[in-house]
Amino acid sequence: MRRRITSQRQTVVSDVFYLILRRMRFPLLLLIGAYTVCVSGLAMIPGTDPVTGQISEPISLFDAFYVVSYTSTTIGFGEIPNPYNVMQRMWMTLTIYITVAAWSYSLVNLIALLQDKGFQNAAKLARFTRLVNQIRAPFYIVCGIGETGRMVCHGLDHLGLRFVAIELNASRLQELRMDEFGVDPPTVQADAKDPVILAQAGLTNPNCKGVVALTDDDATNQAIAVGVRLLAPRVPVLARIRDIETETHIGVFAGDIVINPFEQFAESLASAITSPERYRLRNLITGLPGQPIVPVESPPKGHWILCGYGRFGRMMAEELRAVGMSLAVIDERHFGEPGVDIKGSGTNSEDLLSAGISHAVGLVVGNASDPKNLSIAVTARALKHDLYVVVRQNVMKNTPLVEAFDTSLLMVPSQIVAREFLARITTPLLNRFLRLIPQHNEAECVQIYKKLAELDPGRYPEIWDLAISMTRAPALTPVIEIGGEVTVAHLCA
Template identity: 80%
Template sequence: MRSSSSAQRQTELSDVFYLILRRMRFPLLLVIGVYTFCTAGLALIPGTDPLTGRPSPPLTIFDAFYVVSFTSTTIGFGEVPHPYNALQRMWMTLTIYTSVAAWSYSLVNVLALLQDKGFQNAVKIARFTRRVNQIRTPFYIVCGIGETGRMVCHGLDHLGLRFIAIELNDARLQELRMDEFGVDPPTVVADAKDPLLLQQAGLMNSNCKGVVALTDDDPTNQAIAVNVRLLAPRVPVLARIRDVETETHIGVFGGDLVINPFEQFAESLAAAITAPQRHRLRNLITGLPGQAIVPIAAPPKGHWIMCGYGRFGHMMVEELRAAGMSLSVIDERHYGEPGVDIKGTGTRSEDLKAAGIAHAVGLVAGNASDPKNLSIAVTARALNHDIYVVVRQNQLKNTPLIEAFDEDLLMVPSQIVAREFLARITTPLLNRFLRLIPQHNETECAQLYEQLSQLDPGRHPELWDLAISEQRAPALADLICGGGRFTTGHLRANPFDRGRRMSMVVLLVRRANKNIQLPDDHFVLRVGDRVLLAGSPVAKRHLELTLHDSNALHYVVTGQESRGGSLWRWLTRKNPPPIMPLPGPDDDLPPLKRTNVLYEDDSPGK
């Protein structure tokens, strides 16, 4: 990998030098020719002795080159090493005019080269590649810096992860450069579907942990995914796809995360109607950690009105009808197509009345224009004050207008994609746990929601992955490898008072190709297990102490404080400490019905 990076840097430098030599070939040859001609002529002309007036030997080649050099640069040190005769002065006059003309011609070509777009791009790419190769920590390649891309970049920066930004629109990159980040990211104005550019952006680097495809064009996102799959199969791709047809094709290339915000929101709304507790639980664990929990009223069952029948409208209609809702669709452009009931925009009261606004329980304003959606929502509320209104927001700059209207549910595609991608990046096991939620009924989902919502009261809990390994949990790995026994109950034990449980829940344990969902406190962990945890920030910090500090781990396991140093731990590494039962769990958290069942995974390689 290191040799590959070195070869790449040499390629970029050679491209710059090649452009310089190609554009400056004739000017350089002209300057060299003028210097050679003037130096040779001055070295051949005999001099004159200033004292006797007799001919003297001509200047040496070095002296002649020295005189031509400072004369050509108009420095003019004088006649050295002795005064010249008339023939030498005539030659020096010729040297002045020819060398100045050659230099002037060369400088004009240099200025033209510096203004050449191709040369500027080559220099930018070389500088970009050099900055990428200087990164020594894990990073992500973000292709497309629109609203969603900027949110993902800020999320990565908040998590302490480096990223590389690629965008074809220079204005968007200029806005990104004005934002504040912990470390200035390498950026480049280029087409992200270019395979060579992806390699220059560090795709083949071992520190590259993923590629995020967020361009405005679905075929471009598809091309990025294909390029990554062929060039670096180990690197995951997180792509936004709005066209279902494109999503089908992109799925051929492996288990990448492909998000269609329209489809995902439609499925989420339908699930909120049929299974509101399950919907609440999903929103709780996929929300941004630390943000306040905003209560969402459950969408009602009954007659709904859909305004707009584009890609988003098609998916909403399909999901709502599959959930058993009756539906009236209003659209002017697609009127006449199957499924569209009323020709209109929905901004007029006549359109909404014809759609049954008087007895409707919900309305979705799903057009691509924010002012149009707000106009529909205001008109609907004026006709039916109790109607449940769902508004699609397309641009974040319209947030003040959206906030001024008291909508029941807001659909922001950029936030949906950004939240899903950041959740996948920070907690890869979360996606597996989300797939297991449908196995729980509404009562169990409500019970789990109450427990998780109290981990950090009023705020979305922290979710993180833990790998039981020498790198992530060195003290725990040493204990288990030495024959010690460590349970999920020990994970939750407070390292300062083992009789109390921290505000933390073990959601999932991934062992080989099996998922252990919601294990109880007696489940024994092994080296190689991956654990999905939810808890408060304080619990997360305390757990790090248990996993890394052998003395704290010894106290959690045995109940006895230990102050042994590294030498003592090395001498006793083959004698694991005796396990003392943990005191019963306190009543800070409500009880939860747990299901300790092993679920076979369909794809063992993941």
């Protein structure tokens, strides 16, 4: 299967060439036939000597071809090598009509071919494949160029990494092409779950270091993961999944990195309530290197209100209740289901008062509509000014509105996924380190945070992997082989 796809990728340019020949076959044959008849006829008609007026030899084939060539293009240099007689001029008149008609027909067909969507797509795919094959540096394939995809692309460019973009939506792809990058990335409008497209995007290229699946459809992301696992098992997949069931299915293919932004944020908020210093440390480590550190206010313990019981709301409610928080859930659509306490939207004060906002310490607004979320947040703040408000932002274009409200904590799914993926790309071993954080108490996390923050004050520090081997660390390898303990302090000494 992989050999067949690779062969198809190598013949994309040839397919375009044969497509031109197939569509232009009759016009080309018509031109060849018209030239053959006109040149042959002119070369057989006897001429007239301009001095004696006697019949002379016909002009040569080369001269006839030369005359027909400039005549058919309506240039008209004149009669060579001698003035023509009546028969030659009659033939040239016929030649003019035949060749001009043949050229007109051919040009019309050529213009129609250039405007044909199928030919344009084939030509774009050929150019895309050529640009991908010219990449000589490590690169990633980004499937889906929505808000998260563009963030990942800019993050990769900021880190000096090349990438290839696949997007089915033409307007999204055009927006990406308008963005400024260090090197213009190869882009193609296509379905990323098509294995042939993945192969043409460089999946089997040794320089391909990973595939980032960020389409809007979980099933498509799953199909991409399956295709990559079968065609290039060595290539890791970083996929965004919003549905828990899809995440379970995708987990069958071990080695993939699957991020559910709703689940991850819910776990992070719960961790911030119970272990705020661990939360600050994780936030510092997973931040984009060099970017300003965003200060985060620790959420309080007590009674919370949750507005919206969709996919995000369910995970948020589960995590808050798991850490012992008192919770009241407001939702109109899912009222009657276990876990939903009040029927309503939360946009009016009656719903919030019924949920106990008078003694609440925090509010989570998790609907899929930014205007609705901000409306609930404004109403809640009017009822209680010191309320800790968590707002889910779905569209980046609404950032000015969200910033004007001054939320306590902002949940942006696209930023969560982009930051996590970029952290995993730059430091593949980071996940192992993050699993060690719960082993440290709050005081130890404070000390680690201070040490890391001092590396680049006010900005997220740069984190990298270090491989210990005989070639890179010949002095340490014998120590490790005999069971000696080597720490980071030894490496930094």
